[in-house]
Amino acid sequence: MASSGSGSAGSADAATARKHTKRPKYSKFTQQELPACKPILTPRAVISSFLIVSVFFIPIGVACLLASNDVVEIIDRYDSDCIPENFKNNKVGYIQSSIDKTCNRTLNVTKHMKSPIYVYYELDNFYQNHRRYVKSRNDDQLRDPKKGDSTEFCKPEDLSGGRAIVPCGLIAWSLFNDTYSFSRENNMLAVNKKGISWKSDREHKFGKDVFPKNFQNSSLIGGARLNESIPLSEQEDLIVWMRTAALPTFRKLYGRIEVDLNAGDQIHVTLKNYYNTYSFNGKKMLVLSTTTWLGGKNNFLGIAYLSVGGLCFFLAMAFTIIYFIKPRQLGDPSYLSWNRSPGGQ
């Protein structure tokens, strides 16, 4: 009170009485009369929005399903089959031993596969998204040759004999090292391993003049070794591996087969089953897949679109029927609570 009192005293404006009026100025804002549209969720609006959604979703769903159906996918789980009989009960022992890990698999092509055919390996129960795992890398080191010694976050795979490991960290250390080679009727099928990573990774995250150093030097070897004469930006397996997956089941691109495969073809796969997924009961799968505009085989999207579109259509119909059976007149005052129960409370 005092402050305002003496405040106005202080300003003591000699304004005219007319100007002295405290009448608020009119504006649409202060009078809360901004023009506005007032959408009302009438039954008709509800029904029509359902219809609109179904009209849009069903075609998209169909298109997605068609695209997905165009994709030919061959999946071969080999982790248990590639264990010799005598090691069936000691898979971990087998994988850690130095026995030859070569394993031969045969894939049957059931449908014509147009090139390029993408070769993936799929791992299961592998927590690439684990907090300890995800952060165990150093982007500076990967990108910048001058920062080869920065191994922050990389523990426990940061140093080897006191020298910095490049690339450091658990991700690189546990690099997947199964290898696959394919042949059809004794003709080798070349696997193109160029361009299997995202361009952004290749060009910006992994340096052209950063070379592996001290990698997999310690006693404990987590996975693949790297050729120290090839810069990281060309080590595409590493680049692919290091784009950590979101879920414990994931696919990673291994390479491309750039010839068509015909229905009925038999593909022989010679693989080296090096990678240890047996410790944690992880599955390993080899996947050959074509793609469409939508990507790989993925019925989920199409089904989702279709079912939501269908549901909306169904609801639209249901509401229409209810609308006719039990119409609710808009703005019927008898719906007002004080009219429903006279006397208010």
Next chain:
Amino acid sequence: MSGWERVRTSSSSSSRSPHGMGSNAFRELPNRIPSSRTIQLGRVQPQAPGHRTVFCNDRDANLPVRFKGNSISTTKYNVFTFLPKALFEQFRRVANLYFLTISILSTTPISPVSPITNVAPLSLVLLISLMKEAFEDSKRFQNDLAVNNNLIDVLQDQKWVSMPWKRVQVGDVIRVKQDGFFPADLLCLASTNPDGVCYIETSNLDGETNLKIRKALEKTWDYLTPEKASEFKGEVQCEQPNNSLYTFTGNLIFQKQTLPLSPNQLLLRGCSLRNTEYVVGVVIFTGQETKVMMNTMNVPSKRSTLERKLDKLILALFATLFVMCLLGAIGSGIFVSNKYFYLRPNAGDEGSGQFNPGNRLLVITLTMFTLITLYSSIIPISLYVSIEMIKFIQCTQFINKDLRMYHSETNTPALARTSNLNEELGQVEYIFSDKTGTLTRNLMEFFKCSIGGEIYGNGITEIERGLAERNGIKIQENRSANVVQEKGFNFDDARLMRGAWRNEPNPDSCKEFFRCLAICHTVLPEGDESPEKIRYQAASPDEAALVIAAKNFGFFFYRRTPTSIYVRESHVEKMGKIQDVSYEILNVLEFNSTRKRQSVVCRHPDGRLVLYCKGADSVIYERLADGYNDIKKVTRNHLERFGSSGLRTLCLAYKELPPDLYESWNEKFIHAKSSLRDREKKLDEVAELVENGLVLIGCTAIEDKLQEGVPTTIETLQRAGIKIWVLTGDKVETAINIAYACNLINNEMKQFVISSETDVIREAEERGDQVEIAHVIKEEVKRELKNCLEEAQSCLSSLSGPKLALVIDGKCLMYALDPSLRVMLLNLSLNCHAVVCCRVSPLQKAQVTSLVKKGARKITLSIGDGANDVSMIQAAHVGVGISGLEGMQAVMASDFAIAQFRYLADLLLVHGRWSYLRICKVVTYFFYKNLTFTLIQFWFTFQTGFSGQRFYDDWFQSLYNVIFTALPVIMVGLFDKDVSASLSVKYPELYMEGIRNVFFKWRVVAIWAFFSVYQSLILYYFVSTASLTAKNSAGLTFGVWDVSTLAFTCVVITVNLRFLMICNSITKWHIISVGGSILSWFIFAFIYCAIIGKGNTYFVIYDLMSTIYFYLSIIFVPVVALFGDFVYQGIQRWFFPYDYQIVQETHRHEVEGTSRARLLEIENQLTPAEARSYAISQLPREISKHTGFAFDSPGYESFFASQLGVYAPQKAWDVARRASAKTKPKVHRKNDS
């Protein structure tokens, strides 16, 4: 007290040299020591708590005491204390403290997120809060600066020197010019007006716009010129600074005389000088010690009920958070295992402890903390700051600027004094209203009178008209054509007008009656001494009405001198003869609230000494002479009749005084008058000696007009489900009648009356035993309450029972509020539609309010205009003060101030309801968006081996609340309108949704939570499930950051679209904010992914956007996520519509036509009519406090309050009266002679 004796007896040390400004002070100092000052050898002794001594015109003499300077500071902080103090204030909020803790936690390695995630939003929130504080404080500072640097003339070296206010010191002699403000509390020494009189306006102090008179002591009248003033050497001994605006005791020791000082000589800071060229005064209190500054009261901050419920919601969120963390932590304890060799869980490096299966308990504990930091976003940090911002804008832009609540006559817009309670206005269930000044206009018009047992006046009050209409009688009003219409006079009876009273049966009574009206008052005439042009300055409007009445009856009071009243009496002896008669006023026995009467002793020109007295019937009847029983009885009847018509009555009486008796009494009076201690009490006692044996002349009846629109407003509010209680000091009958007139009670209602005016109680009272009276009343009240309650319950149980109304008077209420009966009273009153409490004290008003507030846990609102409503206003959830006319006390204590009772409808039904609706939406939406966001994170935790890996990028998460979803929610807080303002008032029943708290029940929160879970599941699982296969035609797959960025995009879109679904009205700002929010996310992502984040999210958005899958997802996911809400909303609206939805539909085709039309007429310019009414309102007016003459007596109230030990604030009119009473000079002269 002994100090005072010494003060009075000590001789003044005014023999100092006249030019004692400078170096001679030290020389003089020893002289003064033995005098009244108690300084010993240069050491300053702390002043006795009782008084302070001020040496006028002598800065050096005042130096040792170190009076405070005159600069004021109302700021909360200064440059150095700002940061610590303001931050401390901020961290007193739990949410902020929580985020501080989380931020600290997130700097440790156990945190999955970088500190930025929590620090960024916290600092942003703090920054905004601090900026707001700084802004407000800087405004205060600038205000202070402007005030402190005002210039004022200070006497220095016999010259007026202009200097800023802040350099004024105690003891300075200063000059204030016309229309200037007083820089400090001054003792008035001299004025350019004759008689040392000056006029001041106190509107800054108490809101009263009428001029008050202050008068310098006669001895100091001459010190007007600088030369003369510099010779003034006096010593003021006065009370220590205090906050009582209307009291002041002190002495001026001057020329070896001790002159008593009173508030009459005090010019308070904050007031301004009017109608006076300039005054000269001595500074007594400065700066923070001035009365006005001491009065700065901190409004106790109230929190709204909704906010308290919000705290519970936050608590529930904490609980949810805890459960989520616990689940995750246990999961991690189970998950950790050496078999995941690639995690190297036993590598022994720092940070691996959390994943070492060797110590699972440690794993669980650490993960717990990890998850708390991870899920911290479940607590919406920006919620409080957003709500604060919204409410602030609602107050300053909407409530304060609402033209519908602007009263042009008094030039008063509505004022929200606190921004905490906007939504509380939307949930009010009980209104406690003061009557006078709130429901009634406090515009007093002389309406009827009773003289010598005869009723005069043909008017019909609104109450009588209402009564007649209720009884089906149509009243034709045929007013005589030549009726005198004047403000304050609405009397029509040819028998009294134009001298016709001489032909009445009792012309002598009439004559005395009119004389009494013309003489016995403290009104000041102003302006031309002609009946048409004269204006009366009265402390209360009914006093002015009485004088105006006398004028119209031919007793024109036109001049007042300190000793006499001049009355132009017409038709006294002979028709047409006009005679100026002067009555010598010997004594004025002033009105106060305990006396409830006022007397004047005057000497007629023929030498007769007559005492005229007017006052409340109860006090007058006690003091009447024996005999005249007929007229007493008849007049008593008339009084009751007037009372039941809602009129305010006043008894007039007179008494002839024998000269010798008078002389002996007058001595006592003078003695009492000059006493310093308990002056008031002594005066009252002396007055009692002479005010007895009076002869009753008659009584007056004044109409107290209803405020504009009161009945309709009350009806509207009642339809809105609000129960209105009227708490008044009136008599039972008057109160009931006002209640009828206001539409509060009608004949369909069943009335319960619990009154102390029953035979049983009266008998007990006659016996006079206090203990017995108390016992009897208590039993009686108990019995009555029980009966009423039973009856009420039977009424309620029957289906179409009548509505109930309760009338209870203050005395009964005192007992009914007793803890043993309180429950019964509460039960009864809660079942009543309307409650009228009469004869209640301010304390009881507050008690009743808190009875309902605490006992029934309902939201209460008190509205009042006067100082006696302050306690009630502070006790209620929401206090509303009526601003404009009356004093400011109620407004200063209130949370909202409006000019008229009828604006309450707008305030509650429009602003309150909207605010409630908006805040509910803001809160629930905040809750929803953060829960959804965090739950996605929670689902992800399950698939990361409970490691606490974050799903979102740090920056995304930290900006989610403060940028990507911040703006729309503010839009809904500002612009959402379910139905237009006019419909809100047209369908007041809509308000019941707020009373029932429909929009912020736990059920509502649960529904939001349910859909939040649903949406988060859709969002997370859809986006993540599809991540397995290749996502573009080049066969490339997504990594975790691709998936999370996609999910984040979907969340931002979904949440923003969900926002559109809660809006009832969509303005362009909604569209802009929603579109802007989504766009801002993309823009941010583009920039961030390309430039800033060379880490995980580098280029992610571009990679994502190169796939078709991205587009298919961001179309599909929001649609499916919102599908559930949409179906729910559709079904809810279709089958279980809210009332507002029906109203929306009913009026769906209407453009806001009514308001548009109104818009056109409201322009920024004043219309001629408004300009005129404004101009009129600018004139000095007879506006003031209502008096306690009649039944609405504050005296009654303060009587109760004092009994209950409550200090009743003194009313302003007491001062006004004292100010205008002109007895002082007379006393002095008598003393002198």
